Amino acid sequence: MSGDRSHNEDQVDYASLVNDSHKHRDKYKDKEYKHKDHKKDREKSKHGNSDYKDMEKKYKEKEKMKHKDGSTDKHKDKHKEKRKEDKMKSLDGKIKKEKENGFVSPPHVKHEPEDDYHSPKYEKSLKRERDDDYEAEFKPKKIKTENDKKVKKRKQEEDIKPKKTKSKKGEATDGKKKAKQEPEEKWKWWEEERYTDGVKWKFLEHKGPVFAPPYEPLPSNVKFYYDGKPMKLNPEAEEVATFFAKMLDHEYTTKDIFRKNFFKDWRKEMTAEEKSTITDLKKCDFSEMSDYFKAQSEARKAMTKEQKLKIKEENERLLQEYGFCIMDNHKERIANFRIEPPGLFRGRGDHPKMGMLKRRIRPQDIIINCSKDSKYPTPPPGTKWKEVRHDNKVTWLVSWTENIQGSIKYIMLNPSSRIKGEKDWQKYETARRLKKCVDRLRAQYREDWKSKEMRIRQRAVALYFIDKLALRAGNEKEEGETADTVGCCSLRVEHLKLYPESEGQEYVVEFDFLGKDSIRYYNRVPVEKRVFKNLQLFMENKEPDDDLFDRLNTSILNKHLQELMDGLTAKVFRTYNASITLQQQLKELTNAEDNIPAKILSYNRANRAVAILCNHQRAPPKTFEKSMQNLQTKIDAKKDQLSDAKRELKSTKADAKVRKDEKSKKAVETKRKAVQRIEEQLMKLEVQATDREENKQIALGTSKLNYLDPRISVAWCKKWGVPIEKIYNKTQREKFAWAIDMADKDYEF
DNA sequence: GCCCTAACTTAGTACACTTTTT
DNA sequence: AAAAAGTGTACTAAGTTAGGGC
Secondary structure (H helix, E strand, O other): OOHHHOOOOOOOOHHHHHHHHHHHOOOOOOOOOOOOOOOOOOOOOOOOOOOOOOOOOOHHHHHHHOOOOOOOOOOOOOOHHHHHHHHHHHHHOOOOOOOOOOOOOOOOOOOOOOOOOOOOOOOOOOOOOOHHHHOOOOOOOOOOHHHHHHHHHOOOOOOOOOOOOOOOOHHHHOOOOOOOOOOOOOOOHHHOOOOOOOOOOOOEEOOOOEOOOOOOOOOOOOOEEEOOEEEOOOHHHHHHHHHHHHOOOOHHHHOHHHHHHHHHHHHHOOOHHHHHHOOOHHHEEOHHHHHHHHHHHHHHHOOOHHHHHHHHHHHHHHHHHHOEEEEOOEEEEEOOOEOOOOEEOOOOOOOOOOOOEEOOOOHHHOEEEOOOOOOOOOOOOOOOOOEEEOOOOOOOOEEEEOOOOOOEEEEOEOOOOHHHHHHHHHHHHHHHHHHHHHHHHHHHHHHHOOOOOHHHHHHHHHHHHHHHHOOOOOOOOOEOOEOOOOOOOOOEHHHEEEEEEEOOEEEEEEEEEEOHHHOEEEEEEEOOHHHHHHHHHHHOOOOOOOEOOOOOOHHHHHHHHHHHOOOOOHHHHHHHHHHHHHHHHHHHHOOOOOOHHHHHHHHHHHHHHHHHHOOOEOOOOOOHHHHHHHHHHHHHHHHHHHHHHHHHHHHHHHHHHHHOOHHHHHHHHHHHHHHHHHHHHHHHHHHHHHHHHHOOOEOOHHHHHHOOOHHHHHHHHHHHOOOHHHOOOHHHHHHOHHHHHHOOOOOOO
16 A cells, blocks of 8 residues: 555555654634634525435536535535534634643634533443354463353352452462552453443442542632622632632633633522522632632642541542442452542533532432442431442443433443453454554555545545544534534644655645543545645635535445445554554664664553654643753763763773773773663663653553554563563552553564 | 443643653 | 652643434
């Protein structure tokens, strides 16, 4: 598959990737980023589904009819109106680049918050499990016979209370007493058989969630002032006011939308009287409250060791009591056993709902999921759960409906758990299956660029982007409910610029849009001519805020992918390309002769190539410049030290030559060693500096955790004798225990 | 097909905690 | 011992996908 996907299959042009990356994060600084504008009258009929073969005709004709006749926009455009409206607004205000955490807020989006939310319906049905499909490749290598029975049963008969239990397998165990944190000696779930029928567990018991501590009213000397006059608020209103007070230093509180949303929700908590008095947020003075909280946090920092220890112990107790569950004979760690406390919603990017009150979750909001035959969690005294159900086709233990978007939140298990681990493993197996057929798929989509049908061409070009650029699928989003971000299928005309020729390259496409979490994706890439021509075609006669792929959405795309390969979806390409890139980069960058730090640098660079591919960014650490400078100082000092040592070595040598006695020979050796040691230290520092510089605004963690088949890293460590701890910290080793155990040095993704 | 949404993965940041430096 | 730097964890928002209902 040719040449232009050099960053994946062939090699990554690492240097250029790194360099490019720096632009990525300077989101929309001066540039006015607005996608919206326009006459709402533009036609956007969504009806014409007529699946027209708009294709048979030649381009010319097509361009005319297409996008005009209303037959086009079928799959999308539902929410365009709003966007336009916003755009108008944003025209006047210019974009300030709001900084803070590197988030920028593009133009304000207005909205009408409405908090309807649905209560979850009673559980309905069970989904199909896909496991079977994977059987062929994804199966435990060995199943210990001695464990067979247990495996088969996976029952709950015995109770696992005691931290160490018999549930683990014979051999693995007998070693050590676990530290208090490690309950069982590693259970190798990956050597056991998996459920295949959509069942996620047979037995589940847990203690339920930990609720947020109740509100503690302010001491009476801490006052709120309205229009300069002190005012005692009712507890509910006061609590909400404290949320705002706590954020006073945050830039959020200067944003209109935030303030407006906050004020509206705050007023709902006020008494009639308060409501009539407090009519203008600008007249509210929260500063005493704010100072009070600052003082409190200072006090917390200043606590004595004993006090801190006590808190720590209390946390540990909570963790021990609520942080684990028993699932099928094993005690497993829960990821998030604390219910999210109330507060003001902080959306990312330009979120229309920022500032809304995120309400306190009470027991009667909570649905518990556990085994019928388990000991149910007990709600706090005087309260009841909303429901207790026993659905073993899902993995969550607790759920509730959140009031901002009306979505459901869950308490689930830790990544080290069997249930998460199996899924993760399966994910990489799917990606490996893609590896086997990716050439075929690429050939196919290239063929499809020539299709007579518009929808097929669009699908093929979108797939090309997803494959080559590792774009996300890009679902449609409800306008006004969330920040305006896009992925591949939801790209709009305004997000691309076409250059038939640019900087000596032909057919260059410039992407510039906000993706997940409102992280900017900026990239200029040369594409194949056919792709370029197709893009021109797709963009003809469209407005900037029209969808680029008007005949495509994620569901169409995924359905197509499913037909090409069992289990294939758009995101598999990201996993595949990330992992294969790591593997290749490691192969390419690792030098056998390098010492360990240099090898680790190579690893980080390979990792970085992936992070760049996936556009994983972070705000440059606030202290970046300074720490860089410090490092440089250290390096300089080390250099001086080195030249001193060298000089000493030299004179010692000379001395030895003259004296020729054992003692001076020894002295030479000693000096020689010293020089060597300093050289090593220097090199280590330099490596560190390089690594850090290159990493300034790139986040490696996300790809490491979610996209890179851990077996690749494990194999690399084994092959080169790099301790696994240098690559994965403790948490990561727990999450990837399966990979660490099963991959040998020859593992190939 | 379209629409909705439950369930689950992926994501970046804040801040707590740990280690290193001064 | 304090401060600064560095690392890890908790948190929760924001995506993707499957599948049910019409």
